[in-house]
Every structure is written in structure tokens, then in C-alpha cells.
Amino acid sequence: MRTFGVEEELLLVDAGTGVPxxxxxxxxxxxxxxxxxxxxxxLEAEMQQEMIEVVTSPHARLDALADQVRAGRSYADALAAGAGARAVALAMSPMPVAPHATEKARYATMMQRYGVTARRSLACGMHTHVSISSRDEGVAVLDRIRAWLPVLIALAANSPFAEGADTGHASHRSIAWGEWQCAGGNEIFGSVEAYDALEEQLVASEVILDSGMLYFDARLSRSHPTVEIRVADTCLRAEDTASLAALTRALVDTAAAEWRAGVPPIAAPAALVRLATWQAAMCGVRGQLVHPVSGRPEPARAVVDALIAHVRASLARTGDVDAVVTGVERIFGEGTGADVLRGFLAQTGRMAEVVARAIERTHATWRPLGARLDTRPA
Structure with a gap:
């Protein structure tokens, strides 16, 4: 069974004003x-001092990962309280903010070289690491998951607000993150040699500082024997973090099995994957998504169902079918984080109250991942 772990970036905010x-x-x-x-x-620092990254251990079982995600959020929040703040699972700040760079030479250089892209960047993502047996398998996985990654963006969408206003996007973080030079998807690599050659070429351009700025949607980790999938917003509900991590592991496992069986990658050009990414960031699960296989628009529910069907055999091997199906039903029934946040604003009319309610939801009572939702009218 492949191991997997999660890095969650959390905002550090004033509980009263909602300001980071x-x-x-x-x-x-x-x-x-x-x-x-x-x-x-x-716990690790990020580029801006208004955020913190919580890192889990690698796990084989979803329930163990889920428990650690919840514990990590609680621990970060307890430490933040000692500094007069709260840790909240928001992918972007609903309140206006002028971020403060972490005091590190690398970040100082980035602030100087990359202008407002660096100075205003305050985006919290969820990165899932999934184990691989070799770099060859890893590149083969990257080639075979690329067309499916926009579906994860839609399910994880949790950043509708920025600078005190509704952006119109479900995942504005995905749009804002695209300002970075090397963010986004790639064409099919085909081999480790091609992957390494692209990395060398991009670093040699000196537009980026080093390979650490290869902010691809998914990449080979330089620190662990894993592929790192980087497209998702930090999820408002910890249950969604766990469910989407399991779905991501199944996507990686399915891609590796296809490679071993000689199944070629979906031949979608990078330009089409970028369009699918933009559409997923725009509508979340409340509209149409680009189907990874046909390249045509279909209702979000149909595209998500296609993803689950695609990875179902892997989910069955790990025993995660119920958890993932229940998690998807929760997202469609209760809404993505973006839908929930917009509901908070409609109810209260105040962005500060949106943040306050998001803090409560970040640390809400855990619902077992396999528990079925009661969808009967109250």
C-alpha cells in the first residue's frame, strides 16, 4: 500500500478582526x-509570516492520516493562541492584507526580484505526497494524472474572497498562484531524462532562483521518494482534506498501474489542461468542468463521478471507497469550502464574521470519514 502525507498551509489571523x-x-x-x-x-515557515505549514507523517491508512490532520490543526491553533492569533483553514484571506515576508535571505531576494507577485502572495495550499518506487514511475505518474488534476481543484475550492470582496472564483488561490513563472501544468514528459532536461533548462534561464521555484501542479519531490500534488486549496473542513488526500493517492496508484500495463497518458495539450484548471477554479462543483478524456464540458457531478470510477479499483484495494464517496457526497451536499464561506457572508454580511465562522469550522468536531450523511429534510 502506498504511503501518503499532507502539508496544509494555514492562515494566522486575529480572531476579532479577521485580519492576518x-x-x-x-x-x-x-x-x-x-x-x-x-x-x-x-510545523514549517512559509514565504509570508501570516501563514504556517503543518506537515503530517507518511501513513498507509487513511484513518491515521485523518487523525493527524485534525491533531495538526489543533496544535497549530494552540500555539497561535499564545501569539494572540488563531490558525484557520482559508486558502486566501477574505480581509485586505499587506503580507510580511519571512526573515530569510531567499525570501528577501524574491521580494526584491519578483515585485508585487512576491510581495502580495499569501496563498494557502494543500500538498499531498504519495510514495513512488522510482523516479521512472514518478514521471510516468505525472504524465497520467495531469489531465485529472483540475477535478481536484474543483473539489477543494476554498478561496472565493480576496481584498474584502468576492472574486467570482471558487478557487481564487489557483488564479493568483498562476502569476508565478513556473506555476501550472506541463506537456507530457515521457521520461525522467525529459523531466530533468526541462528542469535544467528552466533553472539555467535564471528567471527563477533555483529548482525550488518549479511550482508545477505536480512534481517529483527533491526531499522524499514521492510525487507531490500541489493543486488543491487548503480545505475548510478537515474531513475534506483527508478524503481528497485518499482520492489523490488513488489517482497516483491508478496512474502507476496504467504505466505498468502500457496504457498511454491522456494526450491533452497543456493549453487545454490550463483551460480546464481555470474553469475548475472558476466554478468549483457548481457548474461545468472540462472532462479529462473528451476535453468537452460536462456537469461537475459527471466529471467527478468519472474520476471516482477511474480510481475505484485502487480505492477498493486500500479500503477507502466509503470514505471518498462519503467525502464527495459531503462536498456536493454541503458545498465546497467556497460555497460555505459565501453562505457565511450571506448570513452575516461581514467578512470579519466569515473568518470567525471559518475558525470554528476549521476546528469543528470530527465526523468519521466512513459515516454516511443524513440528507433527509430536518
């Missing part, structure tokens, strides 16, 4: 001095 606070250094100092943190949980 630059307290990551204080949170990390408290973490370094803590002797009572949850086992296996890591």
Missing part, C-alpha cells in the same frame, strides 16, 4: 520549545 497577523516566527519558536506536541507533526 505576522506571527509565524512566534508560533515556530513555541513549537521548537514545546515538549508536548503531537507525535509526527511538523
Amino acid at each position: 497577523l505576522p506571527v509565524a516566527a512566534l508560533v515556530l519558536a513555541a513549537h521548537a520549545n514545546s515538549a508536548a506536541g503531537p507525535p509526527g507533526i511538523g
Whole structure:
């Protein structure tokens, strides 16, 4: 069974005003001095001091990963409270904010070289790492998951607001992140040699500092024997984080099985994948998505169902069918994070209250992943 782990980026905010606070250094100092943190949980700095990354251990079982996601959120929030803040699962700040760069030479260089793209960047994503047996398998996986990744963007959408207004996008983070030079998808690589050659060519251009700025939708990890899938917003509900991580692992496992069986990748050009990505970021699951196989628009439900059918054999092998199906039903029934946040604004009329309610939802009582939703009218 392939192992998988999650990196969740969380905003650090003032609970009263909803405005992000630059307290990551204080949170990390408290973490370094803590002797009572949850086992296996890591905290790391990001480019801006208004966010923190929570890193799980690799796991084989979904329930263990899910428990650690919840524990990581709670731990980050407890440390943030000591700095006068709260940790909240928002992919972008609903409130206006002028971020403060983390005090590190690399980030100082980025602020100077990349202008407003770097200075205004405050986007929280969910990155899922899935184990691979070799770099050859990893590149084969990248080639075979690329056309399906926009569906994950739609399911994870959790960033409708920015600068105090509704952007019109379900995942504005996906749109904003696209300002970076190397963000997005690629053409089919075909081999490790082609992957490495592209990396060398892009770094040699000196437009980016180094290979750490290869912000591809999915890439080979340089630190772990994994592929890293980077397209999803940080999810408002921890249950969604776990369900989408399981779905991502199944997508990787299915792609590896196709490679071994000699099944070629979907021959979608990168330009079409970019269109599918943009559409998924625009509508989430409330509209039409581009079907990865046909390249034609279909209702979001039909495209998501096609993804589940595509990976169902892998989900069955890991015992995750019920958890993923239930998670998808939750998203369509209750809405994506973006839908929920828009509901908060409709109810309260205040962006600060949206953040306050998002804090509550970030740390809400855990619902078992296999539990069926009661959809009967109240």
C-alpha cells in the first residue's frame, strides 16, 4: 500500500478582526520549545509570516492520516493562541492584507526580484505526497494524472474572497498562484531524462532562483521518494482534506498501474489542461468542468463521478471507497469550502464574521470519514 502525507498551509489571523497577523516566527519558536506536541507533526515557515505549514507523517491508512490532520490543526491553533492569533483553514484571506515576508535571505531576494507577485502572495495550499518506487514511475505518474488534476481543484475550492470582496472564483488561490513563472501544468514528459532536461533548462534561464521555484501542479519531490500534488486549496473542513488526500493517492496508484500495463497518458495539450484548471477554479462543483478524456464540458457531478470510477479499483484495494464517496457526497451536499464561506457572508454580511465562522469550522468536531450523511429534510 502506498504511503501518503499532507502539508496544509494555514492562515494566522486575529480572531476579532479577521485580519492576518505576522506571527509565524512566534508560533515556530513555541513549537521548537514545546515538549508536548503531537507525535509526527511538523510545523514549517512559509514565504509570508501570516501563514504556517503543518506537515503530517507518511501513513498507509487513511484513518491515521485523518487523525493527524485534525491533531495538526489543533496544535497549530494552540500555539497561535499564545501569539494572540488563531490558525484557520482559508486558502486566501477574505480581509485586505499587506503580507510580511519571512526573515530569510531567499525570501528577501524574491521580494526584491519578483515585485508585487512576491510581495502580495499569501496563498494557502494543500500538498499531498504519495510514495513512488522510482523516479521512472514518478514521471510516468505525472504524465497520467495531469489531465485529472483540475477535478481536484474543483473539489477543494476554498478561496472565493480576496481584498474584502468576492472574486467570482471558487478557487481564487489557483488564479493568483498562476502569476508565478513556473506555476501550472506541463506537456507530457515521457521520461525522467525529459523531466530533468526541462528542469535544467528552466533553472539555467535564471528567471527563477533555483529548482525550488518549479511550482508545477505536480512534481517529483527533491526531499522524499514521492510525487507531490500541489493543486488543491487548503480545505475548510478537515474531513475534506483527508478524503481528497485518499482520492489523490488513488489517482497516483491508478496512474502507476496504467504505466505498468502500457496504457498511454491522456494526450491533452497543456493549453487545454490550463483551460480546464481555470474553469475548475472558476466554478468549483457548481457548474461545468472540462472532462479529462473528451476535453468537452460536462456537469461537475459527471466529471467527478468519472474520476471516482477511474480510481475505484485502487480505492477498493486500500479500503477507502466509503470514505471518498462519503467525502464527495459531503462536498456536493454541503458545498465546497467556497460555497460555505459565501453562505457565511450571506448570513452575516461581514467578512470579519466569515473568518470567525471559518475558525470554528476549521476546528469543528470530527465526523468519521466512513459515516454516511443524513440528507433527509430536518
